[in-house]
Amino acid sequence: MSEHPHRQEVGSMGEQGSVRRSAGPRRLLRPATPPPRRVTAILVVTITALLIGSAGFVARWSETHSEVGVGWRESRDGPVVAQVRQDGPAENAGIRPGDRLLSLDGETISSSLVARDRIWLAEPGKSIEIIVLRDGHPVTLALVPEQSGDELRLFTYLFLVGLLFLVLSTTLVLRLPLGAVGVPYFVLGLVVFVLLVFSPSGRGNWLDWVLYWGDEVARLLLVPVFLQFALSFSRRRPGFLRRAVVPLLYTPAVVLFGLDLWLVAAEGVYRFADPVAALEARDRMVLGYLGLGLAIGIVVLAVSYLRTRQDRVRRPLKWLLWGSGLGLGPFVGLYLIPAALGVEVSPWGQVSALPLVMLPLCFAFAVARYRLTDLELFFKRGVATVVLAGCLVAVYLGGGILFRLLAPAGAPGVPEVLALLLAVVLLPRLKAAITMAVDRLFYQDRYDHRRTLHEFGNELNRERQLEPLVAKLADRVARTLGVGPVTVLVPEGDEEVFRAACSAAGDVGGLELPGDSPLARSLERSGSLDLEDLRDPRADLAPAERFEAAELRYLVPLTVQGSLVALLATGPRRDGGPLNSEDLNLLEAVARHAAVAVQGARLFGEMRQRADEIERLKDFNEGILERSQVGILVLDEGGRVVGWNRSMGKLTGIAREDSLGLPLDQVVDSRFASVVLRTLEDGGDEVMRLYQQPFLAGDADKRLVNLGLSPLRTAEGGTHWVVTVDDVTEEAKKEEALVQQERLASIGLLASGVAHEVNTPLTGIASYAQMLLEGLSEGDPQYDLLKKIESQSFRASDIANRLLNFSRPDGHSFEVLDLNELVEETLSLFEPQMRKSRIFVYRELDQQLSPVKGNRGKLQQVILNLLLNAQDSMGSEIRIRTAEEHLGVRLDVEDNGEGIPAEILGRIYDPFFTTKAPGKGTGLGLSITYGIVQEHAGTISVDSRVGDGTCFSVFLPRARRDRAVVS
Numbered sequence: 001m002s003e004h005p006h007r008q009e010v011g012s013m014g015e016q017g018s019v020r021r022s023a024g025p026r027r028l029l030r031p032a033t034p035p036p037r038r039v040t041a042i043l044v045v046t047i048t049a050l051l052i053g054s055a056g057f058v059a060r061w062s063e064t065h066s067e068v069g070v071g072w073r074e075s076r077d078g079p080v081v082a083q084v085r086q087d088g089p090a091e092n093a094g095i096r097p098g099d100r101l102l103s104l105d106g107e108t109i110s111s112s113l114v115a116r117d118r119i120w121l122a123e124p125g126k127s128i129e130i131i132v133l134r135d136g137h138p139v140t141l142a143l144v145p146e147q148s149g150d151e152l153r154l155f156t157y158l159f160l161v162g163l164l165f166l167v168l169s170t171t172l173v174l175r176l177p178l179g180a181v182g183v184p185y186f187v188l189g190l191v192v193f194v195l196l197v198f199s200p201s202g203r204g205n206w207l208d209w210v211l212y213w214g215d216e217v218a219r220l221l222l223v224p225v226f227l228q229f230a231l232s233f234s235r236r237r238p239g240f241l242r243r244a245v246v247p248l249l250y251t252p253a254v255v256l257f258g259l260d261l262w263l264v265a266a267e268g269v270y271r272f273a274d275p276v277a278a279l280e281a282r283d284r285m286v287l288g289y290l291g292l293g294l295a296i297g298i299v300v301l302a303v304s305y306l307r308t309r310q311d312r313v314r315r316p317l318k319w320l321l322w323g324s325g326l327g328l329g330p331f332v333g334l335y336l337i338p339a340a341l342g343v344e345v346s347p348w349g350q351v352s353a354l355p356l357v358m359l360p361l362c363f364a365f366a367v368a369r370y371r372l373t374d375l376e377l378f379f380k381r382g383v384a385t386v387v388l389a390g391c392l393v394a395v396y397l398g399g400g401i402l403f404r405l406l407a408p409a410g411a412p413g414v415p416e417v418l419a420l421l422l423a424v425v426l427l428p429r430l431k432a433a434i435t436m437a438v439d440r441l442f443y444q445d446r447y448d449h450r451r452t453l454h455e456f457g458n459e460l461n462r463e464r465q466l467e468p469l470v471a472k473l474a475d476r477v478a479r480t481l482g483v484g485p486v487t488v489l490v491p492e493g494d495e496e497v498f499r500a501a502c503s504a505a506g507d508v509g510g511l512e513l514p515g516d517s518p519l520a521r522s523l524e525r526s527g528s529l530d531l532e533d534l535r536d537p538r539a540d541l542a543p544a545e546r547f548e549a550a551e552l553r554y555l556v557p558l559t560v561q562g563s564l565v566a567l568l569a570t571g572p573r574r575d576g577g578p579l580n581s582e583d584l585n586l587l588e589a590v591a592r593h594a595a596v597a598v599q600g601a602r603l604f605g606e607m608r609q610r611a612d613e614i615e616r617l618k619d620f621n622e623g624i625l626e627r628s629q630v631g632i633l634v635l636d637e638g639g640r641v642v643g644w645n646r647s648m649g650k651l652t653g654i655a656r657e658d659s660l661g662l663p664l665d666q667v668v669d670s671r672f673a674s675v676v677l678r679t680l681e682d683g684g685d686e687v688m689r690l691y692q693q694p695f696l697a698g699d700a701d702k703r704l705v706n707l708g709l710s711p712l713r714t715a716e717g718g719t720h721w722v723v724t725v726d727d728v729t730e731e732a733k734k735e736e737a738l739v740q741q742e743r744l745a746s747i748g749l750l751a752s753g754v755a756h757e758v759n760t761p762l763t764g765i766a767s768y769a770q771m772l773l774e775g776l777s778e779g780d781p782q783y784d785l786l787k788k789i790e791s792q793s794f795r796a797s798d799i800a801n802r803l804l805n806f807s808r809p810d811g812h813s814f815e816v817l818d819l820n821e822l823v824e825e826t827l828s829l830f831e832p833q834m835r836k837s838r839i840f841v842y843r844e845l846d847q848q849l850s851p852v853k854g855n856r857g858k859l860q861q862v863i864l865n866l867l868l869n870a871q872d873s874m875g876s877e878i879r880i881r882t883a884e885e886h887l888g889v890r891l892d893v894e895d896n897g898e899g900i901p902a903e904i905l906g907r908i909y910d911p912f913f914t915t916k917a918p919g920k921g922t923g924l925g926l927s928i929t930y931g932i933v934q935e936h937a938g939t940i941s942v943d944s945r946v947g948d949g950t951c952f953s954v955f956l957p958r959a960r961r962d963r964a965v966v967s
Contacts, residue, residue, distance in 0.1 A: 056211045057155075066123065068089040076273065089143060103129075104128055112276045125146070168363075188225055188229060200212045217257065219286055220260075226297040285340075297324065301321045329355075395423045399415075473568070473594050477570060485503055487511065487552070491566075498566070511552075528555060528587070528588060531552070553570070554570050560599045631650075632723070633725070638663075641660055644659045687708070688708075707723065816851045819956070823880060839878060840878070846884055850889055852959050875895040889958065894949065897949050899947055
């Protein structure tokens with residue numbers, strides 16, 4: 001009887017590949033590349049299991065344990081000897097059945113579990129003082145334990161069997177579709193590996209607990225995983241019933257695992273009078289569960305085999321049944337069932353684990369029968385994986401020995417952890433070196449060709465002519481893989497028919513494939529095809545028959561974004577052998593590069609034609625810019641000139657080649673440059689316009705220009721600015737003349753009315769008043785009245801004189817002015833007209849307003865234009881305000897009219913832009929106002945909402961800042 005507190009049980013599992021049916025042309029059943037995340041997860045799980053199992057294996061070999069040949073039972077007073085092995089250490093020491101254990105080496109023993117653990121960890125050959133109670137008297141005995149009879153050779157064999165199963169299952173799951181055979185087979189291989197390899201060493205450290213619980217979980221999962229796998233072959237069971245059965249398969253495992261947690265983790269075993277008996281009962285229950293479940297799984301496989309009539313299904317089932325019967329049958333009948341019934345296991349039962357090696361071999365062959373062409377590949381990968389696993393184990397063992405020599409005393413577990421880290425660090429390099437060595441061994445003289453085939457795919461992208469490209473492709477494939485014949489089919493012109501463009505290692509004649517045929521659509525959807533798999537009588541096989549007649553077997557599509565651009569067709573190997581999955585993967589990798597190259601060759605002429613058109617269009621656009629009458633320059637982010645057209649050169653007298661790369665202030669006058677740069681700094685990324693800006697031309701002539709500043713995003717993500725400089729000097733002069741004419745016309749109209757309404761009676765009134773005053777003394781009561789009449793006559797005359805002065809053109813002299821006085825003077829002319837239109841004017845004038853410096857007539861014109869604009873707004877009120885600002889004064893003219901629509905708000909300052917009816921306005925009022933304000937170093941802004949009215953705000957600097965602009 002084993003003295004270890006945890007019994008190790010071994011078992012096995014089976015796996016079967018599901019059979020794929022097809023109602024039409026189907027894809028070659030080759031390994032589909034799993035998603036990268038799944039590949040990573042599978043590799044991580046496999047490597048983790050390998051490293052933990054290897055660590056446990058090393059621990060088992062490096063640890064020595066003891067036994068004394070005693071079977072214990074629990075009593076109310078403590079552990080009692082139940083049986084003594086003949087000629088064992090206990091019998092030699094004088095221990096008898098019925099003795100109650102009191103202490104071991106002075107330590108009081110309270111339970112049989114503690115007794116078993118202390119003896120298990122004792123040093124073999126070293127005497128232990130044991131005190132037992134016999135017939136009511138304590139008896140002291142000397143017990144010499146012997147080394148445990150644990151069969152390390154059998155454990156090593158089971159380790160190799162589990163390793164083989166895990167290596168094969170991992171290799172196949174990475175080469176087969178995950179949804180069909182791969183996942184169940186991988187899970188089965190992982191469970192078997194954990195069950196056979198994970199075995200605690202008895203140290204009681206973290207590794208022991210991982211090994212113990214991994215072994216327990218694997219024992220409980222083996223039955224449901226194997227049964228689910230076996231039931232998957234019963235195709236007559238409805239899908240919904242199969243889905244209902246699967247959860248029931250795992251219910252016993254969940255219940256037993258909960259029992260394990262309660263007994264061991266929660267120490268519920270100590271609630272029993274005999275904890276050892278409780279654990280043994282639990283073990284027998286699990287062994288019975290394993291034996292019954294595995295037997296049922298074998299029966300299910302046998303029934304599926306007998307019921308199946310399809311040869312494609314019976315062949316893998318036969319291998320699975322043979323593997324399960326030969327590998328699991330003896331183990332279930334000779335070990336699991338007797339142990340579960342409490343019957344002593346015979347010597348034959350002890351060696352019944354030897355046939356377990358049939359499981360990984362038969363199951364792997366059953367799964368691989370779907371890809372018999374891959375047996376060579378599987379073997380190659382298996383050899384590489386086994387060598388890699390051996391190297392990792394060697395690195396771990398060597399590292400453990402080295403780190404134990406270097407590690408300080410009192411650091412248990414540190415050497416093992418460092419050895420694991422060393423193995424993980426060396427894993428990528430070892431894998432690459434081993435894979436390269438195995439590939440060179442298998443492929444020999446073809447190895448270098450296969451390695452360069454990927455590079456050849458990249459070389460194809462440099463070929464621009466279609467015929468040489470496909471000829472190179474066919475020739476390289478034929479030489480590298482040793483196949484023939486090889487051809488490439490490409491579409492001709494606008495026809496949707498693929499025709500053979502070349503051939504290598506054989507003649508294929510005038511082979512063609514319609515682009516709308518089922519075979520072409522199947523290739524476009526599902527990838528490469530093996531014509532040996534096209535055997536469905538309902539499918540349209542006419543194109544396939546033509547390929548077979550040309551001795552072509554494999555079709556590899558060349559697709560770009562899901563569209564078929566060409567087709568690579570090749571025959572089998574020249575020695576008659578088929579291509580394996582790695583060969584097809586290699587072809588597909590080259591096909592991906594070749595597809596792009598073929599598409600590029602087909603489109604090369606069209607691309608060149610489009611490039612020529614773009615070049616012509618570029619030259620045409622540059623010609624337009626170069627011949628534009630508007631000066632155009634481009635500034636980079638540092639304010640340097642990077643673009644300069646001919647008109648700009650004429651305006652400044654500087655040629656294009658002399659201006660590029662220079663700062664703006666070196667090619668134009670500094671004042672103009674500062675205006676541009678300041679506007680760019682304040683304007684953000686918006687399109688900006690500046691009107692009638694002074695500009696010093698190359699001939700030192702002062703000009704007026706309109707500026708447009710637009711942001712231009714560069715390919716590097718920066719911002720350049722396109723500055724348009726439109727010389728409007730002549731237009732400005734014409735505008736000024738028109739303004740003068742318009743002003744004279746409007747003032748003349750007003751003057752005419754005033755002269756008619758005022759001047760005629762004014763002369764009589766003033767004359768009569770003076771005549772009457774001459775005949776009266778100052779003390780006469782009528783004198784004051786006549787004096788007032790005379791004063792009012794003079795006032796009316798002054799109004800008429802001011803009106804005439806306003807209509808005359810003034811010079812450009814600037815003077816210190818009171819803005820409130822200008823407002824009052826303008827309103828004195830404007831208010832009578834407003835009263836006739838029933839428009840009320842309200843004044844809100846700041847009496848503490850600072851003076852401004854400017855031209856009296858032009859500022860009056862600004863006020864008058866804004867009042868006239870407010871009059872035309874169809875409102876009933878006009879408010880004119882003045883206010884003190886931080887750096888100057890502000891004038892607001894606000895109306896409650898209809899407002900200005902947002903879509904035309906940006907154009908109101910444009911010359912000749914008007915919304916009035918023809919003949920009612922020239923569109924120059926606000927443009928002139930804008931120019932005058934700019935001339936006075938001020939700003940003008942507008943706030944307007946449709947239906948709520950409009951407010952124009954004019955800002956002018958204070959006179960003491962002396963910021964007047966002399967034009």
